[in-house]
Amino acid sequence: MGQVPGDKGALLRAERLAAVERIGGLATERQVDFVIVAGDLFDAHTVDNEIVTRALEVLSRFSVPIYAIPGNHDFSGAPESVYARKRFIDRCPKQLHLLDEKRPVAVTGCSVTLLPCPLLQRHTVVDPTRWLTDDTARTEPNQIRVAIAHGSIVDFESEEGGTTPNLIDPAIVDAAKLDYLALGDWHGTRRVADKAWYSGTPEPDRFKENQSGNVLIVEIDSPGAIPKLDTIRSAGCQWFRRSASIHDADDLAALEQWFSDLSEPQKTLVRLEYEGVLGMEELRRFGDLLDTQAELLLYLRHRGNGVQLEPTDEELESLGREGLTGRVAETLRQQVGDDSDDGRIASLALQMLFQCSRSIGGE
Ligand SMILES: [Mn+2]
Known part of the structure; x- marks a missing residue:
C-alpha cells in the first residue's frame, strides 16, 4: 500500500477491511462451512496494533469458522511474529483458528480434514507441502482432504528453476491424494489444476493486471470429486x-x-x-x-x-x-x-x- 500516500492510502487500508467484511457476508449468504485464509492475513509483523485489532474485530463477526495459515509476510514461530504479539493473542476471536502446525485438523460439522502447510520462516528451501505424503498426514477414508499452502508454483518462475523460495510442486495434489489445495501468495486468481487454485488477494493493492480482487467459493461433494468453483468479486477498488x-x-x-x-x-x-x-x-x-x-x-x-x-x-x-x-x-x-x-x-x-x-x- 506504500504506493499510495496520505489520506488516500488510509482509504485503501479501510477498503481492505471492508473486503474482509464482504467475505463474511458472502460466507453467511452462501452458507459455506468455513473460510480459508491461505497465508498473509497480515502483510508484515510490524503491522500497527490498530490494524490487528480492527481485522480481528471484523473476523469476530463471521458466522462460520476461519482457518488461516501463516504466510511469508506473517510467518509464525518467531518472537517478532504478529501472531506472538499480545494484542493478537488477547483479541483473537473464537472463530479464527491459526493453523501453525503441520498436522491434520478435522473441521467440526462437515467431513473435511484440513492439512495446513504453515510457513515458520519467511523463506524455506523445502517445499512446504512435502509433509503431505508422510504418514502424519493420513486421514480417515471418508474425509475430504483439503491442504492449505503459501508459495510459488514451479511454472511461474520456470526460468529461475529452484532458486524461488517456498516453491510448491503441484504434483503433490495427486501424490498426497488431495481433494483440494488452497494456495496463497499469488495476488491474482489462478487455476493451477482442477484441484489447486490461488484465490488471489481479496482487495488488490498494486498496479498489476492479474485478476486480483476475488474470493473463491469451493464446493466439494465427496472425496475424489472434482471441486466446483465460483469466483466472486470481493474488491471495493x-x-x-x-x-x-x-x-x-x-x-x-x-x-x-x-x-x-x-x-x-x-x-x-x-x-x-x-x-x-x-x-x-x-x-x-x-x-x-x-x-x-x-x-x-x-x-x-x-x-x-x-x-x-x-x-x-x-x-x-x-x-x-x-x-x-x-x-x-x-x-x-x-x-x-x-x-x-x-x-x-x-x-x-x-x-x-x-x-x-x-x-x-x-x-
Ligand atoms: Mn506471500
Missing part, C-alpha cells in the same frame, strides 16, 4: 494500467472517453503511461484532463515521456509566418516528435514561445 499514444484529437477524445466510462472514479486507481504529440489547444485539453482526473479518481499516477507540442498550421500562422517568432517556431516544430532531449526541449521552447506571444498580444 479497481486498479487499472493504461498506456496511451496520443497523436491527434481522436486519440485524445478516446482517452477522455475511457476516463469518463470509469464507473466509480472515487474507488478507481489508474496508472497512465503516455507519449505523443499534440497541437497547442489539444495539449491544453490534455493537461486539463490529467488535472481533473487526478482530483476525481482515488489515485492517478501518470508518467511517460510526456506529450510534446507540435503546433498546427493555424497556430503557427497566429505567430506570424514571416516574422522572427514565426521562423523560430517553424524551426522548432521540425525538431518536435523526436524522442530525444532535443525533441522535448523544442516542445518546451515552443510552449514558452506561445505563452510569450499571447501575453504580448494581451490575451
Whole structure:
C-alpha cells in the first residue's frame, strides 16, 4: 500500500477491511462451512496494533469458522511474529483458528480434514507441502482432504528453476491424494489444476493486471470429486494500467472517453503511461484532463515521456509566418516528435514561445 500516500492510502487500508467484511457476508449468504485464509492475513509483523485489532474485530463477526495459515509476510514461530504479539493473542476471536502446525485438523460439522502447510520462516528451501505424503498426514477414508499452502508454483518462475523460495510442486495434489489445495501468495486468481487454485488477494493493492480482487467459493461433494468453483468479486477498488499514444484529437477524445466510462472514479486507481504529440489547444485539453482526473479518481499516477507540442498550421500562422517568432517556431516544430532531449526541449521552447506571444498580444 506504500504506493499510495496520505489520506488516500488510509482509504485503501479501510477498503481492505471492508473486503474482509464482504467475505463474511458472502460466507453467511452462501452458507459455506468455513473460510480459508491461505497465508498473509497480515502483510508484515510490524503491522500497527490498530490494524490487528480492527481485522480481528471484523473476523469476530463471521458466522462460520476461519482457518488461516501463516504466510511469508506473517510467518509464525518467531518472537517478532504478529501472531506472538499480545494484542493478537488477547483479541483473537473464537472463530479464527491459526493453523501453525503441520498436522491434520478435522473441521467440526462437515467431513473435511484440513492439512495446513504453515510457513515458520519467511523463506524455506523445502517445499512446504512435502509433509503431505508422510504418514502424519493420513486421514480417515471418508474425509475430504483439503491442504492449505503459501508459495510459488514451479511454472511461474520456470526460468529461475529452484532458486524461488517456498516453491510448491503441484504434483503433490495427486501424490498426497488431495481433494483440494488452497494456495496463497499469488495476488491474482489462478487455476493451477482442477484441484489447486490461488484465490488471489481479496482487495488488490498494486498496479498489476492479474485478476486480483476475488474470493473463491469451493464446493466439494465427496472425496475424489472434482471441486466446483465460483469466483466472486470481493474488491471495493479497481486498479487499472493504461498506456496511451496520443497523436491527434481522436486519440485524445478516446482517452477522455475511457476516463469518463470509469464507473466509480472515487474507488478507481489508474496508472497512465503516455507519449505523443499534440497541437497547442489539444495539449491544453490534455493537461486539463490529467488535472481533473487526478482530483476525481482515488489515485492517478501518470508518467511517460510526456506529450510534446507540435503546433498546427493555424497556430503557427497566429505567430506570424514571416516574422522572427514565426521562423523560430517553424524551426522548432521540425525538431518536435523526436524522442530525444532535443525533441522535448523544442516542445518546451515552443510552449514558452506561445505563452510569450499571447501575453504580448494581451490575451
Ligand atoms: Mn506471500
